[in-house]
Amino acid sequence: MRYISTRGEAPVLSFSDVLLTGLAEDGGLYLPQTWPSLSPEEWHALRGLPYPELAARILSLFTGDDIDEATLRQLCAKAYAGFDHPAVVPVVQLENGLFVQELFHGPTLAFKDMAMQILGHLFEHVLSERDSHVTIVGATSGDTGSAAIEACRGRKRLSVIILHPKGRTSEVQRRQMTTVHEANVTNLAVEGTFDDCQDLVKACFADLTFRKDMHLSAVNSINWARIAAQIPYYVYAALNFGAPGQDVSFAVPTGNFGNILAAWAARKMGLPVSRLCVGSNRNDILTRFLNKNDMTMKDVVPSLSPSMDIQVSSNFERLLFELLDRDAAACARIMTSFRSSGHMDVPEQTWEKARTLFSGLALDDAQTEAEIRHLHQNSHYMADPHSAIGIAAGRKFRDKNSPMIAVATAHPAKFPDAMVAATGIHPALPEHLADLFSRKEYYETIPATADAVKNAVRTAVANTH
Numbered sequence: 001m002r003y004i005s006t007r008g009e010a011p012v013l014s015f016s017d018v019l020l021t022g023l024a025e026d027g028g029l030y031l032p033q034t035w036p037s038l039s040p041e042e043w044h045a046l047r048g049l050p051y052p053e054l055a056a057r058i059l060s061l062f063t064g065d066d067i068d069e070a071t072l073r074q075l076c077a078k079a080y081a082g083f084d085h086p087a088v089v090p091v092v093q094l095e096n097g098l099f100v101q102e103l104f105h106g107p108t109l110a111f112k113d114m115a116m117q118i119l120g121h122l123f124e125h126v127l128s129e130r131d132s133h134v135t136i137v138g139a140t141s142g143d144t145g146s147a148a149i150e151a152c153r154g155r156k157r158l159s160v161i162i163l164h165p166k167g168r169t170s171e172v173q174r175r176q177m178t179t180v181h182e183a184n185v186t187n188l189a190v191e192g193t194f195d196d197c198q199d200l201v202k203a204c205f206a207d208l209t210f211r212k213d214m215h216l217s218a219v220n221s222i223n224w225a226r227i228a229a230q231i232p233y234y235v236y237a238a239l240n241f242g243a244p245g246q247d248v249s250f251a252v253p254t255g256n257f258g259n260i261l262a263a264w265a266a267r268k269m270g271l272p273v274s275r276l277c278v279g280s281n282r283n284d285i286l287t288r289f290l291n292k293n294d295m296t297m298k299d300v301v302p303s304l305s306p307s308m309d310i311q312v313s314s315n316f317e318r319l320l321f322e323l324l325d326r327d328a329a330a331c332a333r334i335m336t337s338f339r340s341s342g343h344m345d346v347p348e349q350t351w352e353k354a355r356t357l358f359s360g361l362a363l364d365d366a367q368t369e370a371e372i373r374h375l376h377q378n379s380h381y382m383a384d385p386h387s388a389i390g391i392a393a394g395r396k397f398r399d400k401n402s403p404m405i406a407v408a409t410a411h412p413a414k415f416p417d418a419m420v421a422a423t424g425i426h427p428a429l430p431e432h433l434a435d436l437f438s439r440k441e442y443y444e445t446i447p448a449t450a451d452a453v454k455n456a457v458r459t460a461v462a463n464t465h
């Protein structure tokens, strides 16, 4: 299995190299050179497997010769052993034809653990084989950061530096990151938005000397391994609903477009998925694109669902590349002009292709709060603000022919203020986080400049070695 960049100018790499490289050297994102595809019989054979085993089988289609399936089985067993639900990703019925798949049963209470827990093991495995070390620089709007820190803390071959937008995450999210005191973990509060943080990470990667000197790697969903590790839960849900003999649809609260891209990838591999629904908050660039081909950046507005307060959805580039029939030059041209003009010029027929599969719905804060209240009153279900947006999108676009599965991406206890306002109930944090508010915080505040980030990365790396 080999991987190519969406911009066509970076070296073709193997899975392990893609894992360690993160962002392609030409600024593009890696994708499989050819998509693995399963026949109905092969999908059928995966039915009934426990989640860790299913995850190993799916991941083995992407690791190729680099990591064998037996090793992946061991790593996946370790990765998902700490989840607090025996099914790992349980599915609950909410209404007629509308279901929710809970992806928040991992240690940091968000769907990021699904990929990050296995990524920690994959990094360790590959780095031990190469007797090497990497420096992970990641951006978070709230959840990726704590999941990455939890997966990497204490690992000798990894230094992890996480940039979060100062004052723009929930307090629980911030404390989950900043209360971790480990030699290989650094938290940076950036005076800017999540998009600034993501751009700063990309700027570090674009400086090829710095990148090489620091052995940079990524844990954001720009890293293909993150997407690959998010595919198995879509497969698990679809098989449980009767795939390959039954179509299903998914509704996904969306920001950086990584989670929904994993659902799209499962479909590309032959899973019968009939509709993919994007849920957005007021930062609705993706919904505007799907509804009227308007991908124009606006200022980010803080919302009740801070993890989706994003304008530049990195993984959209992967979908665009595929919709353009893998025309890397056209993809690079459109992406470069998007970043300079703030408007993405997507050809009409490419947009039409996207609309045959994707739908979008945006909710403002009042609508999000009303949806949380509705779910609590009518289905006795506590959905966090992100999940509530996905569920609302699922309800809007469900049809009679295929079950609609909305993914719940975070535990409601991560967003207590929104939950209290909507339901009057303050959801309790699980026991391992019960004393979160009395733990000491460790972080440094920096301006949103590449120099400030690079200096902080150099210092962090020097302090770890």
Ligand SMILES: Cc1ncc(COP(=O)(O)O)c(C=O)c1O
Pocket: 110, 111, 142, 143, 144, 221, 253, 254, 255, 256, 257, 258, 259, 260, 307, 308, 386, 387, 409, 410
């Ligand atoms: C709770 C939650 N929901 C939804 C999203 C959006 O997911 P994605 O960025 O993969 O689109 C995020 C952040 O990634 C998140 O943390």
Ligand SMILES: N[C@@H](CCOP(=O)(O)O)C(=O)O
Pocket: 139, 140, 141, 142, 143, 144, 145, 219, 220, 221, 222, 255, 256, 258, 307, 308
């Ligand atoms: N919502 C994310 C933003 C980063 O997304 P990623 O999937 O690319 O890591 C967060 O919570 O940090």
